[in-house]
Structure formats: structure tokens, C-alpha cells
Amino acid sequence: MKSSKKLKPIASLAKQNERGAARDHGNVLRVLQQQENQLNELISYRDEYINTFNSAGANGISVIQYQDYSLFLRRLDDAIKQQRQLVTNGRADCDQSKSKWLEKRSRSKIVNKVVEKRQLNETRQQEKREQRESESQPGVSVRKY
Template sequence: MAESKYLLLVRLADERQQSAAERMSLAQNSLNQAHMRLTQLDDFRNEYRQRLVTGGSKGMSVIQYQDFHRFLSRLDEAMIQQRQDVDRCTQRFMLERQAWQHEYKKFKAYEKLLQREREREAQLEAKREQRRTDEFATRQFWDKTHGEDA
């Protein structure tokens, strides 16, 4: 059977969907790292806040108290920025996932066209083979009924 006209399209579409899958995976990794950094900041903030409560119950100077609050404010700002980073990473991941889904659908459509073409070709070959078998049987019948030298 000759090489299919759809085979190149399937190969190219597969390469594009694999490339899109890699980009989606990178975006997913970035999103996971951004979430992890946000969780770490939140844990550190909670730990630091607990130190403030513990230190406050034991007594601390006004300057120490102000330093604690200043640092907590900086942590709050860092968390806001990190949440924004998580949002950006989420948006990027969603776009990359949509791009991959689009490329995957195209790949599957070309793959289906290739499959249909192969099925049509197999049916045609089966018909050709049946025709050859019928012609051979007809010749044999003709030869038996009319003699081989007729």
C-alpha cells in the first residue's frame, strides 16, 4: 500500500500536540512551585505570628513589637505578590491546557482520517482479491466445462 496522504498530517499534528503537552507541563510545574512558595510564606507568617503571641505574653518592648508588626506587614505584601504570581501561573496553565486540547483534537481528527483511509483501502483490496478469486474460479469452471483447448 502506498504511503497515506494523511500520514504526514498525523505526524505533524502529533509533534504539535506533544510540544503543546510539554508547554502545559512546564506551566503546571510553574503553578505548583508558585503554590508551594505561597504555602511556605503562609506557614512562615503563621509561625512568626505565633512568635509574636508567645513573645507578647512573656513581655516585649515596644520596639520589638513594632518590628514584629513591620515584618508581618512585609510578609503580607509578599503573600499578596505571591498570590498574584499564582494567578498568573494559573492563567498561563489554563491557556496552555486549551492549546494542548486544541492540538490534541486536531491530532485525533487526522488520526481518524488516516484510519478511515486505511479501512477504505483494505475494503478495496478485499474487493480486488474477491474479484481475482472469482475470475480464477470462473476460468477453472470454464476450462472444466469447455475443455482446456477450446
């Protein structure tokens, strides 16, 4: 069996690994996008709530209403803080999955180049053999066009 054919299963496996890593990276990107969207929604909701609080405060509110607004704002701020941490972790996961994918991609390209070089060498060797065989046979002329 030719050495290029022996390497084809390895090249195929490297390509599968690359595709799997690319798929994983895509999933991590989608999760990060969802986390960022949720963070933006929380921030937007907090801003709207602050505007409502300020409007209500301008008309006068009771101490209990003020405490309720303040408590809810603190809870929103805590949720935003937690969501920011999720986004930070998600970005780190995204960087890691991207590195893994790029590594798998690089390996796949290297293996494919090795296979291509071996195929080229095998083709050249086959052509040389055929040339020698045709030259060694009497009465056969080789025309060049």
C-alpha cells in the same frame, strides 16, 4: 501514492504538536505547584512569626521591637499578596495550556481517524479488485471456509 500515505506526515505532525503541548502543560503545572508551595511556606512562616510575636508580647516588648515585628509582618503580608497573584496568574496559564493541549489532542485524534478510514477504504477497494480479478480468471475456483 495512496491518500492514506499522503496523510501520514500530517498525522505525525499533529501527534508531535500534541506531545509538545502536553509537555508545555506539564511544565506549567510544575511551575504552578512550585508557586503554590512557596505561598504555603510564606503563610506558614507568617503564622509562626505571629505566634512568636504574641509570645514575646505576652512577656512585654519595647516599642522598637513592636515596630520591627509589625514592619516585618507587613512585608510578609505583601510577599504573600504578591505570591497569591503569581498563583492566580499561574492557574490562568495552566488553564490556557490545558486548553491548548486538549485542542491539539482533539486535532490529532481527528486526523488519525481520517487516516484509519482511508486505510480501511483502500483495503476494501483492494479486496474488491482482487475478488474481481480472481472471478475473471477461468479455471480458478474460490473456496469459502
